[in-house]
Amino acid sequence: MPKEVPLGAVTVETGGAVRERHPIGLAAILAAFFWLGVTSFGGNTAAWLYYRIVQRRHWITDAEFLSGVALSRIMPGPGGVNLTVQTGQRLRGGAGAAAAVVGLLSGPLVIVLGLSEAYTRIRWGPVVHGVLDGIAAAAIGLTFATGLKLLPSGSARLGPLAVTLATVLCVGVLRWPMLPVVLCLAPVSIGLALARGRNA
Amino acid sequence: MPDDFRTLLTLVLVFVPLSLLSIGGGASLLADMEHQSVTVHGWTTAREFADLFAISRAAPGPGTMLSTLIGWKAAGWAGALTATVALYLPSSLLVYGAARLWGRWRGSVWHAAVERGLAPIAAGLVLSGGIAVLRVSPGGAAVWLAAVAATVLLLRWSQLHPLALFAIGGALFGLAGLW
Numbered sequence: 001m002p003k004e005v006p007l008g009a010v011t012v013e014t015g016g017a018v019r020e021r022h023p024i025g026l027a028a029i030l031a032a033f034f035w036l037g038v039t040s041f042g043g044n045t046a047a048w049l050y051y052r053i054v055q056r057r058h059w060i061t062d063a064e065f066l067s068g069v070a071l072s073r074i075m076p077g078p079g080g081v082n083l084t085v086q087t088g089q090r091l092r093g094g095a096g097a098a099a100a101v102v103g104l105l106s107g108p109l110v111i112v113l114g115l116s117e118a119y120t121r122i123r124w125g126p127v128v129h130g131v132l133d134g135i136a137a138a139a140i141g142l143t144f145a146t147g148l149k150l151l152p153s154g155s156a157r158l159g160p161l162a163v164t165l166a167t168v169l170c171v172g173v174l175r176w177p178m179l180p181v182v183l184c185l186a187p188v189s190i191g192l193a194l195a196r197g198r199n200a
Numbered sequence: 201m202p203d204d205f206r207t208l209l210t211l212v213l214v215f216v217p218l219s220l221l222s223i224g225g226g227a228s229l230l231a232d233m234e235h236q237s238v239t240v241h242g243w244t245t246a247r248e249f250a251d252l253f254a255i256s257r258a259a260p261g262p263g264t265m266l267s268t269l270i271g272w273k274a275a276g277w278a279g280a281l282t283a284t285v286a287l288y289l290p291s292s293l294l295v296y297g298a299a300r301l302w303g304r305w306r307g308s309v310w311h312a313a314v315e316r317g318l319a320p321i322a323a324g325l326v327l328s329g330g331i332a333v334l335r336v337s338p339g340g341a342a343v344w345l346a347a348v349a350a351t352v353l354l355l356r357w358s359q360l361h362p363l364a365l366f367a368i369g370g371a372l373f374g375l376a377g378l379w
Contacts, residue, residue, distance in 0.1 A: 041366050043263035044333070046326060051362055063315060068299075070318035073325050075298060076223050077291020078264040085292045086299040097296050105288065108261025109268055113280060115255045116269055124254065130377025132257055133339035134346065134369035140330050140337070141350020142362050147327035148355060152320050160320035167324025172331035179223055182321055190317030197313055 024091050026099045033103030042139020045080025047146040074182055159192045207275040208282045215286035229264055243274040
């Protein structure tokens with residue numbers, strides 16, 4: 001089990017500069033994502049990736065994580081794997097992306113196949129279903145906690161907060177299709193960011 | 201053409217389009233996978249598909265690892281590997297290209313503005329993902345309550361390792377199942 005420490009004594013804010021001075025090795029990327037894969041129960045890879053790669057290791061910043069999430073959701077394919085590709089790419093280019101994805105998927109691949117081999121011997125009674133419900137509840141909790149930690153902060157955050165609320169309302173509550181919602185909200189939100197940048 | 205090879209080819213022809221056309225991630229993928237593997241190709245029965253879904257929920261990793269199990273049912277180990285690669289590789293290459301392109305403009309004013317503008321939307325999408333899973337969860341009110349409790353615990357107590365919470369949740373609900 002790899003030790004989870006931030007890189008040196010540097011601060012989180014300087015993620016890009018840190019990576020240039022201390023490039024993260026491919027083996028470290030592979031090991032970190034392998035560990036992420038085999039421990040990310042409940043199916044929400046993005047929330048686990050935030051916990052392991054951003055909060056514990058400080059390999060990428062909150063801002064990089066969020067832009068990765070946005071891109072991973074509007075592109076086709078599974079969101080968690082898309083986010084893993086981008087994170088690996090950010091850490092160490094094409095080789096980093098490949099190491100991250102192989103690391104993420106190789107453990108679960110063997111585990112699901114092992115479980116289905118053992119399937120006939122497991123008694124899928126109420127206890128197993130109960131355990132799965134408990135894991136699902138914890139996974140939902142981890143997802144909500146991640147989303148709430150990433151809420152817009154700092155001065156002049158009312159505009160961004162309204163954008164987050166609108167996203168939750170349209171996509172989460174009203175279940176409108178995600179892509180058109182994002183395509184409508186993005187120009188508004190980017191305009192707000194530009195206006196804030198000009199005032200700063 | 202031998203049968204095994206034909207099955208592998210069919211897996212590729214089914215999963216590559218799923219990979220490239222499924223915007224919105226897991227949930228929409230699962231519905232399509234069920235249709236293809238139960239109704240169209242008969243790789244699994246409806247009952248088997250439900251069992252495989254339960255197995256993929258119990259295992260760690262992306263929920264879409266269900267594709268690996270479908271491939272395994274259809275054509276053994278070779279099928280498992282083929283389905284996994286066919287589902288993940290095309291979309292991964294696409295997103296890799298997009299990430300590289302996007303990284304090229306890092307440092308420009310509008311790159312920073314787009315990144316800052318997308319951040320609140322991304323936070324909303326993460327929260328919406330939690331709501332979506334909550335909605336399809338078969339556990340009912342107990343799961344809702346436990347999910348809220350888990351959220352509060354994780355926010356209040358940043359030292360808490362999520363895996364500990366998962367173990368507690370699994371144990372409590374497992375015991376409740378026994379009772």
